[in-house]
Amino acid sequence: MKEIALIKGNEAIAEAAIRTGVDAYFGYPITPQSEVLEYLQLQKPEERTGMVVLQAESELAAINMVYGAAGTGKKVMTTSSSPGISLMQEGISYIAGAELPCLIVNVVRGGPGLGTIQPSQADYFQATKGGGHGDYRLIVLAPASVQEMADFVDLAFELAFKYRNPALILSDGLIGQMMEKVELPEPKERFTTFDQSWVITGKTADRERNIITSLNLDPELQYEHNIKLQQKYERMKEDVMFESFQTDDADFLLVAYGSSARICQKVVDVVRGRGKKLGLLRPITLFPFPTEVISELSRRVKGILSVEMSTGQMVEDVRLAANGRVPVYHYGTFGGKIHSPEDVLNAIEEKFIGGF
Amino acid sequence: MKKNLSEDFSMEDSLEQIIQEKNLVYRPTRLMTGATLSYCPGCGHGTIHRLIMEVVEEMGIQAETIGVSPVGCAVLAYDFMDVDFTEAAHGRAPAVATGIKRLWPDKYVFTYQGDGDLAAIGTAETIHACNRGEQICIFFVNNGIYGMTGGQMAPTTLEGMVSSTTPYGRNVEQMGPPLKITELVAQLAGTYYVSRQSIHKAATVRKAKKAIRKAFEVQKEKKGMAFVEFVSNCNSGWKMTPNEANQWMEDHMFPFYPLGDIKVDGKLVKNVIQDL
Numbered sequence: 001m002k003e004i005a006l007i008k009g010n011e012a013i014a015e016a017a018i019r020t021g022v023d024a025y026f027g028y029p030i031t032p033q034s035e036v037l038e039y040l041q042l043q044k045p046e047e048r049t050g051m052v053v054l055q056a057e058s059e060l061a062a063i064n065m066v067y068g069a070a071g072t073g074k075k076v077m078t079t080s081s082s083p084g085i086s087l088m089q090e091g092i093s094y095i096a097g098a099e100l101p102c103l104i105v106n107v108v109r110g111g112p113g114l115g116t117i118q119p120s121q122a123d124y125f126q127a128t129k130g131g132g133h134g135d136y137r138l139i140v141l142a143p144a145s146v147q148e149m150a151d152f153v154d155l156a157f158e159l160a161f162k163y164r165n166p167a168l169i170l171s172d173g174l175i176g177q178m179m180e181k182v183e184l185p186e187p188k189e190r191f192t193t194f195d196q197s198w199v200i201t202g203k204t205a206d207r208e209r210n211i212i213t214s215l216n217l218d219p220e221l222q223y224e225h226n227i228k229l230q231q232k233y234e235r236m237k238e239d240v241m242f243e244s245f246q247t248d249d250a251d252f253l254l255v256a257y258g259s260s261a262r263i264c265q266k267v268v269d270v271v272r273g274r275g276k277k278l279g280l281l282r283p284i285t286l287f288p289f290p291t292e293v294i295s296e297l298s299r300r301v302k303g304i305l306s307v308e309m310s311t312g313q314m315v316e317d318v319r320l321a322a323n324g325r326v327p328v329y330h331y332g333t334f335g336g337k338i339h340s341p342e343d344v345l346n347a348i349e350e351k352f353i354g355g356f
Numbered sequence: 357m358k359k360n361l362s363e364d365f366s367m368e369d370s371l372e373q374i375i376q377e378k379n380l381v382y383r384p385t386r387l388m389t390g391a392t393l394s395y396c397p398g399c400g401h402g403t404i405h406r407l408i409m410e411v412v413e414e415m416g417i418q419a420e421t422i423g424v425s426p427v428g429c430a431v432l433a434y435d436f437m438d439v440d441f442t443e444a445a446h447g448r449a450p451a452v453a454t455g456i457k458r459l460w461p462d463k464y465v466f467t468y469q470g471d472g473d474l475a476a477i478g479t480a481e482t483i484h485a486c487n488r489g490e491q492i493c494i495f496f497v498n499n500g501i502y503g504m505t506g507g508q509m510a511p512t513t514l515e516g517m518v519s520s521t522t523p524y525g526r527n528v529e530q531m532g533p534p535l536k537i538t539e540l541v542a543q544l545a546g547t548y549y550v551s552r553q554s555i556h557k558a559a560t561v562r563k564a565k566k567a568i569r570k571a572f573e574v575q576k577e578k579k580g581m582a583f584v585e586f587v588s589n590c591n592s593g594w595k596m597t598p599n600e601a602n603q604w605m606e607d608h609m610f611p612f613y614p615l616g617d618i619k620v621d622g623k624l625v626k627n628v629i630q631d632l
Contacts, residue, residue, distance in 0.1 A: 023459060024455070024458060024459055026455065052458045052459065054454070054458060056451070056484075057480055057481070057484035058480060060448065060451070060480070060481075061448070061451040061454075061480065061481055061484065062451075064444065064445060064448035064451035064452050064455065064481070065451050065452070065454050065455035065458070066455060067442075067444075067445075067448075067452055067455065068424070068442060068444075068451065068452035068453060068454065068455025068456040069455030069456060069458065069459045070455075071442050071455075071456060072456060072459040072460055074459050076455070076459070090445055091445060091448070094445050098443070200422050200440040200441070200442060200456065201419075201422075201440065201460070201463075202417075202418065202419040202420040202421055202422060202439070202440055202463055202464075203418055203419060203421075203438065203439050203440050204419045205419075209434070209438055209439060209440050209441065210440045210441075211434045211440070211441045211442070211443070212441070212442040212443065213434070213441075213442070213443035214443065215431065215432075215443055217432075
């Protein structure tokens with residue numbers, strides 16, 4: 001029988017990590033995600049599963065502990081919030097360059113700078129376009145519920161090991177802090193069956209030494225390495241995930257992820273109740289982005305509204321997918337303010353003049 | 357007993373007769389890869405690499421040893437030492453090593469870092485890894501300068517010492533005095549063995565090797581952090597010949613960075629407060 005719990009999104013991440021056999025967590029406190037480290041320490045995961053949990057002296061140290069530990073081929077993760085994730089960018093770039101699997105969770109708060117501790121979706125660019133230096137991409141998953149916070153931990157590791165690439169869960173302070181009923185993931189052995197040929201274990205006589213590095217001083221080699229990375233990012237398209245709400249007959253389309261998608265679901269219900277055909281496309285993977293399905297929908301709808309708690313970031317990818325076929329608008333509050341369904345309804349009426 | 361070679365060999369002997377197992381006095385460690393070192397002639401890195409690998413070979417721990425290389429001249433250390441390696445971002449080697457060691461608690465993990473890497477950009481990682489008593493070895497090469505980027509001031513650059521960013525000498529009023537980070541970490545509870553060595557003469561090379569061995573033994577026994585500094589030269593950065601650089605090191609570096617053990621078996625054996 002499934003175990004049910006009423007817990008916060010941040011606690012769901014932590015409990016799922018223990019249950020699904022994560023080997024190590026390194027983190028540093030920052031609001032609104034400190035419950036992850038607190039919950040882990042309270043649960044004594046070293047006794048429950050043997051999982052290593054360590055509070056680092058900074059986010060810089062935390063991400064570099066993740067980098068070191070990920071080289072052992074085990075399941076290693078960290079969590080933080082926007083300013084802390086910014087501090088980790090150098091390390092994330094190294095991890096992407098060295099092609100190490102790991103999980104990073106960003107429980108986003110409003111920025112820029114120290115910003116606010118309230119929820120935001122303004123780290124979309126940072127998460128999906130690189131963030132650190134160099135041409136690289138992360139696998140980015142956007143949970144829209146506490147249930148998905150729990151479910152995406154294992155999913156993120158499956159994808160991270162499949163592609164030998166860091167994965168990032170892009171959540172926000174709303175999902176991190178809110179409590180919902182969760183079906184806890186089935187316990188999983190703390191053992192990975194993934195390819196270990198590249199792992200640093202100590203050099204044995206039967207193999208060449210394994211080196212974890214992102215350094216190629218020879219530009220020809222670095223060029224080749226970049227091509228290899230780009231081919232990998234291209235292959236990731238086979239794992240695009242999204243959810244459609246009433247898009248089949250929709251005249252107008254909302255595109256929203258995470259918290260905004262939850263709000264937009266309500267909006268679709270209200271508008272449908274008025275007899276108007278509104279649909280919602282929720283990207284679950286933000287990278288790879290569901291370009292194809294949005295492109296296809298843009299041939300059938302009259303307009304698209306991208307709803308996100310930012311001044312307009314994902315809307316750029318939606319526009320690229322729609323490729324000028326229909327108008328693509330942005331709506332969203334930002335800086336820690338959360339839009340209500342009424343706010344979105346007003347925006348729909350304003351943007352889609354004559355449509356409804 | 358010392359051998360008088362002239363008694364054993366004559367000019368008539370062929371090389372084949374001389375190069376025999378029974379005449380062997382020194383065998384290079386098999387754990388150097390044989391790749392041509394990228395270091396300047398007269399640089400100490402090659403010798404320190406070799407000593408570490410000799411100790412790893414003698415302890416029979418190659419299959420359990422993982423190195424962490426820094427950003428700096430030794431960035432390509434993994435090309436020369438035949439053990440598994442992870443390249444670290446600038447200054448982050450102690451954090452990277454912490455991650456590896458926490459996941460592989462029974463393996464040997466060492467970092468190899470320069471003064472800019474360890475004592476400037478990586479100060480926080482150094483202090484906290486030492487304070488936690490991570491079961492790793494830190495090998496710290498202090499030549500008082502940023503070698504790879506072309507001879508800029510390091511945290512360890514001596515007062516009045518000329519570098520490319522202190523062309524009139526290090527002004528301690530403006531830039532602070534050189535940082536004795538080794539004396540600093542020796543005062544932390546997590547360090548079990550702290551020593552300062554040099555490798556510019558045969559006798560000091562032998563002492564340095566003993567310190568490296570001791571450091572690995574401390575890790576084997578899981579006693580805490582083993583931290584060994586090597587005061588070394590950078591003749592290219594110092595704009596000297598190798599011999600001049602070694603002499604300058606003896607005359608100027610050693611008085612400020614005195615050689616010898618600082619902490620043994622978890623106890624200070626030197627008055628580090630005075631030495632600061």
